[in-house]
Amino acid sequence: MSQPERVRSMVPLEILPLPRPLDRFGSAFPSSLADLYANAYTPRRGVVLDPLAYPWSAADAAERADRRGVAKSREPLGEWARRAVALAPAxxxxxxxxxxxxxxxxxxxxxxxxxxxxxxxxxxxxxxxxxxxxxxxxxxxxxxxxxxxxxxxxxxxxxxxxxxxxxxxxxxxxxxxxxxxxxxxxxxxxxxxxxxxxxxxxxxxxxxxxxxxxxxxxxxxxxxxxxxxxxxxxxxxxxxxxxxxxxxxxxxxxxxxxxxxxxxxxxxxxxxxxxxxxxxxxxxxxxxxxxxxxxxxHPSPARPRSATLALDTGDADLVLCQAPVEDALGGWSAVAAVALLGMRGAKPSDAGDGRAVGRERLLRTMRGALIDAHRGSRPDAPAVVYVPQADLASIAAVALAGAGAGYRLRGIT
Structure with missing residues (x-):
């Protein structure tokens, strides 16, 4: 594909229900969205970077679309969980x-x-x-x-x-x-x-x-x-x-x-x-x-490539992720990183009640993730963020986060 194709269409979404404890991290990324945007913006076996990774997030959906899904996250628990599921034995x-x-x-x-x-x-x-x-x-x-x-x-x-x-x-x-x-x-x-x-x-x-x-x-x-x-x-x-x-x-x-x-x-x-x-x-x-x-x-989509998950795939062709509109873990992510994985020094961000606090947390999380994604992708690589159960406040927070990370808003579908 010589020129990235801009996608403006409504896509029917089918979301795979996840079992315990995978559903604690968030819902599965819709495979139809991953297929659509991966085919539009990346070559076959291209690199798709998910800066908010967890099991069955956008990185795994990209693997199902015959791309190399790279999972990164500022909070190590989700990235570790994705790798644990990909490497799970019989x-x-x-x-x-x-x-x-x-x-x-x-x-x-x-x-x-x-x-x-x-x-x-x-x-x-x-x-x-x-x-x-x-x-x-x-x-x-x-x-x-x-x-x-x-x-x-x-x-x-x-x-x-x-x-x-x-x-x-x-x-x-x-x-x-x-x-x-x-x-x-x-x-x-x-x-x-x-x-x-x-x-x-x-x-x-x-x-x-x-x-x-x-x-x-x-x-x-x-x-x-x-x-x-x-x-x-x-x-x-x-x-x-x-x-x-x-x-x-x-x-x-x-x-x-x-x-x-x-x-x-x-x-x-x-x-x-x-x-x-x-x-x-x-x-x-x-x-x-x-x-x-x-x-x-439902074996992990990343399982065929589990032996090479830790290898550097180079700059990403596409940044694809799901906005954490509903923070199902909150501070449990940092607590579990310490108690289960021995990762001392995890610093959870303070949180509180109210929609304003939730929007600020979403803005802060998305901005940090997109800054990291911008550094790990090609200069002209687009970023696509799926916002489930979107309202105007959530969309505005994600748009502001993208602008703060150096992206230019091309459209909202």
Missing amino acids: GDEILAALDRVGESALVGTPHRVAMRELYGSTCATCRGPVIVEAFFWERDAPTPTKKAFRCGICAREGHALLIEAATEDDERSSQRLDERGMAYWQFVERFGPDPNAQALGETTAALYTPRNLTALMATLRAVETAVSPSPARDVLLLCVLEVVISGSRLNTLAGRGAPLRIEKGRARRSHASQSREVNVWLEFDRTVRELVAWLAQ
């Missing part, structure tokens, strides 16, 4: 690694057994032993008020989810662990000696119940010790991200965990009146199995 290998995690022993007790004991309770109807899937808390209450579980004796052989009032034994078990016990300090230690980083670690640790923080750190320890560094371990660590978020007090009754908001370097608590304390091990196990089943049907 499902049997991941499930075997999961079994090793469950059987790993600390002080003689297999991890899976210790987690059953941690979330163990009794059915109020038959008094049989059950594993609680979630405890429900009122805001600032000292103990949970309700519990959700499946009883294999009296409730449809364990298929029906029952919700009952918490018992005195449940209340005592919730208070058995110290607020600032060993798990608390193990979590904070990962943030390093810097006082500001420790403040973020301490305020984030306070977002968990002692039981869930104990389960989270024990599960993370089991993954890190039972599975040697490998693509399988990276997939397991990616699934730990799900319980880092859903296991916190930001998990409301109707949700799966809200984005983490950070003000003045400290994690901010939710204002919700109720929260859900999920079973961390059960959620982790389910997340791994769901992701393995999904990847068997």
